[in-house]
Amino acid sequence: MNFTKPKEKYINNFNEFEKSLNGEADSLLHRIRKNAIEAFDRMDFPTLKNEDWKYTSVSPILENNYVSKKDTAGSESFKAKIEDHLIKGLDVILLVFINGSYSKELSRIPDLSGGVKIGSFAESARKDPALFNEHFAKYARLENGFIALNTAFAQDGAFIYIPDNYVLETPVHILNISGTRGANILSQPRNLIITGKSSRLCMIESYHSTENETNFTNVVTEISAGENSNIEFYKIQDESSRAYHVSKTQAEQKKNSKFTSYTVTTGGGLVRNDLNTLLNAEGCESHFFGIYIGDGKQHIDNHTMIDHAKPRCLSNELYKGVMDDGSRAVFNGKVFVRPDAQKTNAYQSNKNILLSKEAHVDTKPQLEIYADDVRCTHGATVGQLDEESVFYLRSRGISKENAVSVLIRAFANDIFEEIKTEQLKEHLNNMIFRKLKEIV
């Protein structure tokens, strides 16, 4: 049998891609791409032998032949579908990506004042090369084949720049939607977020499918949080159960910055999220919240890393999961406290509820501490829904299904407690509620 290894396919695709670039081939961006494809060639895709991928086999992803759609023709047909995924009652700056490509027609970007720049990656690479080159690929290291592949094909995505002392009141919603009947789509968005000193940004990255085809999203988001800036970052994963999603979000925080992240996963057949932050100066704060609900054969893997490199930083992480049927979850939360990072406060917790005998969770909180004057706690639990509580609710006339749903929502409740934007909170709660309706 003539069998091309997946790696070779992607390298061939890169060669085709390169030919289509014409004049751009000498740019710094392209030199970074070339370097990345070489790294990809050396590393290949991770396998179960790789410690960081021990519980997640990517081979189902690699079985398909994907196509990358470069145009957004027919984007009109997505218009109605996008409406379903907007956050009700919330005024946002909207960036829409269809099959990984920026759709100018469907995006809604108001006139921006004060030097704020929000648009597509491709456009900003052209229009603001200095700013772009200063930050692009400076944060997400090529630590595995997926990141290398994304970097090699980096072409489109969102670009956000908030200058010093600017408070952007309106959240930015980066809405990604994939699906073309009869095709397996590969999208590789590359997002770059830069915030200046004492600035403020709230952003939402959401992922959705239209058709029930097998699509693959391989996304990398780089975030540079300026001194004393405040970033709220929401990642919403609501793709079809046949979609594959691999992501890397890398933040780097400057002095006294605050980065709060929410990862909400209800969709996707195989999901792997890597969320990292580097607390690279004193006085930083990071908050990681996550909720994942799986059923059927879903596989949801959250790897997080909080790297305390400097003293007097605080990190707080809480991830919760509910798994039903034969679904499987992985949580791996690393907290590094480097020798310099005295007076670190780091808290981490992962809690899971299994609703069926076949559901499975592998949880691994990991603390590595190289400083002596620190306060760190971590813990993980995996359990069932409390039978006594279910009976209590039923004995008041509440159906079994509702009782289970109420208790799960109560379990998940504290994840969203801190969200100040009511519409967003409501949106996320509804998303959880809809998913629970499907499973119980």
Place this chain on the structure above:
Amino acid sequence: MLKVKDLYVSVENKEILRGVNLEINLNEVHAIMGPNGSGKSTLANVIAGKEGYTVTSGEIIYEGKNLLEMSPEDRAREGVFLAFQYPVEIPGVSNATFLRTALNEIRKYKGEKEMDAREFLAYMRDKMKTIEMDETLINRPVNHGFSGGEKKKNEIFQLAMLQPKLAMLDETDSGLDIDALKIVAHGVNKFHNMNNSVVVVTHYQRLLNYIVPDFVHVLIDGKIVKSGGKELALELEEKGYDWVRDEESVKETL
């Protein structure tokens, strides 16, 4: 209203109830008394539909229906209520939300219109007044961080809100000081009318000073060994359960 006929129940192969017979009619207050481990709570739990109990023989007929074939929620919707000995804490769900969900599911089952937020609030305010329920407890998560007395009070508040036909109180007096006991008893007495019945399961006579029973049953070793009027409770208080036990064994030897 309720007929328990020759009921045998085991838990993990251990026989707890051994032929219980009990009949409760509308507009009655019954007390079921007995020493620890006699099966009082088991009887209440089996009537409410808790899992983990095996009914090996006998039946429970409630308003002509076979209760044992009904789910716990359907029993509740038909008017069966159990005030728990140990009410469960549910962090993350407010008392008000919980009760509105329950009330509306019951109403839906009966084919009645569901209450909207405003109607519910007015209804709830009214019930809070009648049983002197503290407003702050309403918006707090169900029983979460409540004191023992507050939990029991909350059970009685639920009773007032859901208006069942058959209210069973499982050791509602345990862990209550005399003031809390009076408030709870007051709530039950306010609730009780000619359209419902109350079953008080208790170890002590104390509560029965405030909720006066029409009938008292003594449950020992999984059987009702003696029934009588309210004076039986006083007699038990004075002479202890051994008195009934001895009397029984005398009867058996005769």
